[in-house]
Amino acid sequence: MSVTHLPNTHYTGLVLDQKKQLLGEGFDWLANLRKQAAEQFSASGFPTFREEEWRYTNITPIEKNQFTLPDVAGQVDSAFVDSVLLDDCHHIVFVDGFYQAELSSLKDIPNGVIVSALSDGLVDNEALIKSLLDSVVETPALGFINFNTALFSDGALICIEENTVVDKPIQVAFISSKQGALTLSNTRNLILAQASSKAQIIETYHAVDDSCYLTNVVSEVVVEPNANLSHHRLQSESTSAYHIGGVYSRLEKNAIFNQNSYTFGASISRTEAHATLGEASDCTMDGLYVGQDRQHMDQHTRLNHAQPHAVSNEFYKGILGDHSTGVFQGRIIVAQDAQKTDAAMNNRNLLLSDRAEVDTKPQLEIYADDVKCAHGVTVGQLDDAAVFYLQSRGVDNQTAKNMLTFAFANEMIERVSFEPLRMALLANLLKRFPQAGMKKEWL
Known part of the structure; x- marks a missing residue:
């Protein structure tokens, strides 16, 4: 017997609340887009584990907590900001979803x-x-995307113009x-x-303390012909x-896109990486x-x-200890006209506990x-003979x-050529496994 999922009234109330002044409220096309997303969300709500794409992740705690939108950004100590900003980067900083010009460079x-905030870019x-906006994502039946479209407070706009090579990475913090x-x-x-451009973009997500909050973020990326983008x-x-x-x-045709994801935090997290490949394009996902x-x-x-002649390589690794749980759902779709496709997917997992x-x-x-x-x-699990x-x-x-x-994690860390990011990843690894005797020199 099928079960009908009833949308959460708290969150449908948020998206339908006309009293909230949202970014771009004076732009009719954006107001209409938000309205359409709000109506779709109010009809379907968030996805549930009864749906095949979400069967391993139960987001009931998110619905029960009833998170609300802040009116303004909170205060963040400048020393903490400095600790999460990577050296040798251009920086654009957001706090609680709001752009902070004084913290950006x-x-x-x-x-x-x-490089600007959407609030300025409009x-x-x-x-x-x-x-x-809304040109890449597939909004039908994706509750969190509709929720995001209806309520996003701000975000980054980045455009690399044709034939431009950016001198150093752009960090969106x-x-x-x-x-x-x-x-x-x-x-x-x-x-x-844009066409024949080259750039590197780094998105980072951090918290000042161990508070309970919800981050819901969508990044839409377009890589035009012969462009080379790392994310x-x-x-x-x-x-x-x-x-x-x-x-x-x-x-698009002959585009190169490298998308790399590193997940360390959150009680419950879901990270999606979707790409549509044009003719002779090349996509790497680590x-x-x-x-x-x-x-x-x-x-x-x-x-x-x-499209034909495209190449994709996907390699994900997971390390799970204590009572933690991990999920990897990877899907490669080759269309009828996509002849000469070359696609590879690999997922390796290391369980450090019998309970993981x-x-x-x-x-x-x-x-x-x-x-x-x-x-x-x-x-x-770890090889007893090696131990x-x-x-x-x-x-x-x-x-x-x-x-x-x-050593298991090092294979992924070594793929990061930008040293400040590589050092940040090492710091996160050491923070998650602070046993005595652990040294950065091992990596």
Whole structure:
């Protein structure tokens, strides 16, 4: 017998509340888009674990907590901001979903590059925002995207103009302040790499304290012909918080897109990475998720090979300890006309506890006959023989296990060429596994 899901009245009330002054309220096209999303959300609500795409992740705690939108950003100590901003980057900073000009560093943005908050971009670049917003995501039956469209407070607009090479990475930093308890941060990022451009973008998510709050963020990415874009996403939220986020991209002919996801924080998190590949485009998706205590981490990917001669490589690793749970759902779709597709998917998981759990579900949907597609999955624990070998060389049992665990993670860390980001990832690993004897030098 099917069960009808009734939308949560608290959240439908939020999206239908006409008293809330939202970003871009004076723009008719945006008001209509928000209204349509609000109506779709009020009809369907959030997804439930009864839906196949969400069967491993129960978001009931999010509905029960009844998060609300803050009116303004909270205060954040400048020392904390400095600790999460990466060296040698351009920075744009948001606190509780609101742009903070005084914490950002955009004065030295080179010519041919637009980096601004949507709140400013609607004045200076309305046509660009209108062309990008809701152009990549698939909104039907995706409750959190409709929820985001209806209520986003701000976000980043990044445009790399044609034939432009950006001198250093652009960091988009999202911070939850001390007022974060039961607040909702709803943000939207729009990223465009125009033809033959090259850039690197880093999204980071941090919290001042261990508050319970909800982050819901959507990033839409368009990579035009012959452009080369790298996108890194570091999620290091409060372990009492909830994080729902996604990167939705469209690659045009001969485009190159590298999307890398690193998940460390949040009590319940869901990270989506969806890409539609044009002719002869190249997409790489790497991911690392590290859980402990009772964290739940859901990684959901979809690669849609829509045109011929495209190449995709996907490699995700998970480390799960204590009572934590991990999910990897990877899906590769090869359209009928996408001949000469070359696609590979690999997911490897390391369980550090008998109580840890991972659900992994790789999928291939192939409608063309001249393709090369493969996928592989492994789930296991530390090799007793390897532990014994290290102990025979004078290493104690716990340190031997730590060394093997970090060696497992190191394969993903080594792929990061930008040193400040690589060091930030190492710091997060050490923070999640602070056993005695652990050293950065191992990585």
